[in-house]
Amino acid sequence: MTEHHIVFIGGGPRTAMILERISANRSLLEDTALHLHVVDPFPAGAGRIWREDQSPLLKLNSRAADVSMFTDDSVQCLGPARPGPALDQWVQLIRDGQLPDVPALLETDPLLRAEVVGLASGDFPTRRLQSCYLRWFFARVQASFTAPDTIEVHQDTAVDLLPGQRTHRVILASGEEILADQVVLVQGHLDAASDADERTAQLAAHAAGSDHLGYIAPGYTNDIDFQDLTAGTEALVSGMGLAFTDLFVLLFEGRGGRFEPTESEALEYIPSGQEPKLLVGSRRGVPYHSKIRSSTIAPLTSAYLTEEAIIQLHRQHGELDFFAHIWPLIAKETGFFYYRELFSAHREHVKGSWADFHAAYDSVSWYSPERSSLIAEFVPPEHRLEFEQLEFPLPVPRPLRAELAGAQLDAMVRSHIEEDLRLRDSPDHSQFQALFFGLLRSFVTLPLVHELLSQEGRTQLASWWPGFFSFVDSGPPAHRLHELLALHRAGFIKFLGPETSFGFDDEQQSFRAETLAGPIHAPWLIEARLPTTGISTSNDPLLASLLRRGLITEEPGGSGKMHITSLRQVIGRDSKIYRWLFATGAGVGRFQAGAFSRPHANSAPFADSDALARELLSAPKTMSGWELAGSIAEHHRSIA
Ligand SMILES: Cc1cc2nc3c(=O)[nH]c(=O)nc-3n(C[C@H](O)[C@H](O)[C@H](O)COP(=O)(O)OP(=O)(O)OC[C@H]3O[C@@H](n4cnc5c(N)ncnc54)[C@H](O)[C@@H]3O)c2cc1C
Incomplete structure (x- = not known):
């Protein structure tokens, strides 16, 4: 042997x-x-x-x-x-x-x-x-x-x-x-490695050279020591994904604060006195979409992103491009899940029958004027699915009125989270659960797709899909967003809005967030994300x-x-x-x-x-x- x-x-x-x-x-x-x-x-x-x-x-x-x-x-x-x-x-x-x-x-x-x-x-x-x-x-x-x-x-x-x-x-x-x-x-x-990224190393050096500045590089939140971030200190936070959720859990409830139910669905935050103040922004400016509470009634069977369809595309084009060939198929498949559920469970929100809609949907591609006309005919605007809007849900009106801009951005983010919870933390909007399953189903198919992609297609898939998928399908449980809103109401978290970038201001010798409403300064900067290592x-x-x-x-x-x-x-x-x-x-x-x-x-x-x-x-x-x-x-x- x-x-x-x-x-x-x-x-x-x-x-x-x-x-x-x-x-x-x-x-x-x-x-x-x-x-x-x-x-x-x-x-x-x-x-x-x-x-x-x-x-x-x-x-x-x-x-x-x-x-x-x-x-x-x-x-x-x-x-x-x-x-x-x-x-x-x-x-x-x-x-x-x-x-x-x-x-x-x-x-x-x-x-x-x-x-x-x-x-x-x-x-x-x-x-x-x-x-x-x-x-x-x-x-x-x-x-x-x-x-x-x-x-x-x-x-x-x-x-x-x-x-x-x-x-x-x-x-x-x-x-x-x-x-x-x-x-x-x-x-x-x-x-x-601590010197892996020049920007991070420079930001860390600014903090190291001062006794009142603090910088937290990207990392696993649970392994980071936040002891020096004392009560009342203002910290800019870059990132609103899952690391941000861990961050506010550890910095508020983790320091002895607690959430209490109120008469409404909202929570009230009872402070411990140990709270810092977080000023948080990101590219999208909003947290990941909430996890969903509803159950679907329509069948969840694939129709468009099938093995046969992918092989057919490969025969036709040779090596495939992700955005040109595969994403439109994922969009159509996920749209199919979403609309089938909408027509099945929420008929009051649509005009016409599923049979008519389906027959026409079958023959249009997702990115086509025909698809737009079809949806316009059957579905009122507030119930339509557009992936671009799903991915960047906060269209900022320009120009912002300078004196109100910060408060306006803060309020827009808060309203977005409330609306997200209204749609997802409720049994009444099961089309979002179907959307969730549509994307999840696509995820399962991607290993097969990967082998047929060109190098460029693989790069597109790797650089875009995980972020989009996590944003829509892998967000926090709804109760975390209720907690976030409670912290916001209590004044411990402020939203900086989308398109925010972060750096150091040499003149003011403090960290700076460049927001759509102008610069915001604070002595601390926390990068709330895992390192892209x-x-x-x-x-x-x-x-x-x-x-x-x-x-x-x-x-x-x-x-x-x-x-x-x-x-x-x-x-x-x-x-x-x-x-x-x-x-x-x-x-x-x-x-x-x-x-x-x-x-x-x-x-x-x-x-x-x-x-x-x-x-x-x-x-x-x-x-x-x-x-x-x-x-x-x-x-x-x-x-x-
Ligand atoms: C903060 C966080 C939260 C997450 N939450 C979820 C979630 O809720 N649901 C979900 O599905 N996924 C979640 N994930 C994704 C996560 O990647 C997976 O859940 C899972 O942990 C991946 O398993 P793994 O074994 O591949 O990697 P890991 O769990 O990362 O395990 C890798 C192991 O390798 C060890 N290791 C590395 N280098 C060496 C070395 N040189 N010598 C010896 N040992 C070494 C590490 O110590 C580690 O224990 C989360 C990830 C993170 C970072």
Whole structure:
């Protein structure tokens, strides 16, 4: 029996999912003892983002019913489905006393215990509860590997990887070395090196040289120390995405403030006396669209963004462009979901019948005058779907009246959030839920599309789609927006509006926001976002070493992400493919499927993890052939 060692660098949810798929597909590799190693300084299964040791106020961005680590029959993958409980079902099993291996923390931690007692399927769980689910899942996967297989966790950081002829050495910060036949880089979101970006370094230098200025560079909010941001201090905040939500949770409720219900739906903020004052703006000027409360009644079946349609486009055009070929199809598909629901559930908002509308809709393309006329005929303006308006919802009237401009922008943002909540935090506008599903369905199709895109098309997809998708489909739970409005009413948050940019004012020696109403100054600047880190700008020592030695390279197109093959093998200098070195996750190129998955939705991460697991198990059998081919190629190069 041969021995085969696979080392995973990173032990977050993605690694846990791949390990489960290795277990499910284990029979692919016969007569071999499989030795799996997981390296991560944070607890395996949860990793850094989902570790239990974090604020109990931070929440998952999905409902408990929408998070599962288990495959089901909906998943289109070659390996066998191995069903198991989604997060809400898992909690129910605990409540019913049906889960034999309840994590100890759930018995001893009063906050988690209370959460388990009260959690409903539609609730947004805390990250700490998700941490318990992930670690329980990991332990279960671990137990599924039995002798002669082993799985070992190394609570450490990988700092280098030295390739050998057949086996490779993974070097850990502690000095320990692990021998590997295959290595999988699953390092998730990477932190940026402090000198990675000149602008950030300069802003930090301004703050460092002063005793009253403060600057927070992009980072994972939970890991940032805000102690020096004292009560009453004004801070400009750049960014209104999910990092901003974490920020206001930690700075207000996290410092002892609380929200109380009022007679209306609005919340009242009761201060702790420790509040800073946040002046927040961004390119769009508004937070991500709220999560949606309604349920759809119309069927959610694809009509336009189908495999056949994509293959047909490919036959017609060859390599595809994302904006010219794919986006119009996504728009039409999502529009179809939206209007079918509008005609089915809210007939009072439309004129004419679905049958007539559908017959005409079928033959028009999304970006055509015919589509505009059709919608104008059947749907009044307030119920029409326009993606451009959805993406930039705050058209600012120009010119603004100078003396009122700041207050006007602030009020516009507030009204937008109120309207967003009216439409999305209500059971009465299910067309937005259908819109949500339309985009989600498109997301699942994108791995197929990616392979058929031109380089330019891939760059378009990578640079635009994730931001747009997150803005519309991955916004905060509605209660966070209610909290934001309460903080705004209490005077602790002010909105600066869209098209705001941030920098330092040398003359005034303070940070400056350039808003549509003119400049605003404050002693602090907080960049509320994750760093957009590529492999050459990350602070990870392993990646720095691999890059220096040419084992990894950036993918073409300027994303800064790692270049890999469609089999997720790393492509090094001179286009050399390392067939034993794999990579997946946020810092890696090609289309990335994300991590958490909805049950019964053929979610992309499952199929993606299954394919990688099968590749890992199949590769050893063909390894020697590849190595032979590799060494022949190398021989030819050396004599050429
Ligand atoms: C703040 C935040 C909130 C999020 N919220 C959600 C959400 O609500 N829902 C959702 O679906 N997704 C969310 N995400 C997306 C997130 O990417 C996924 O949920 C998931 O964590 C990705 O899993 P992963 O294993 O690929 O990466 P990660 O979870 O990032 O795990 C990667 C692991 O690799 C380890 N690592 C990195 N380098 C090394 C090294 N050199 N040596 C050893 N270990 C190393 C890290 O310590 C880390 O534990 C969120 C992301 C962030 C940053």
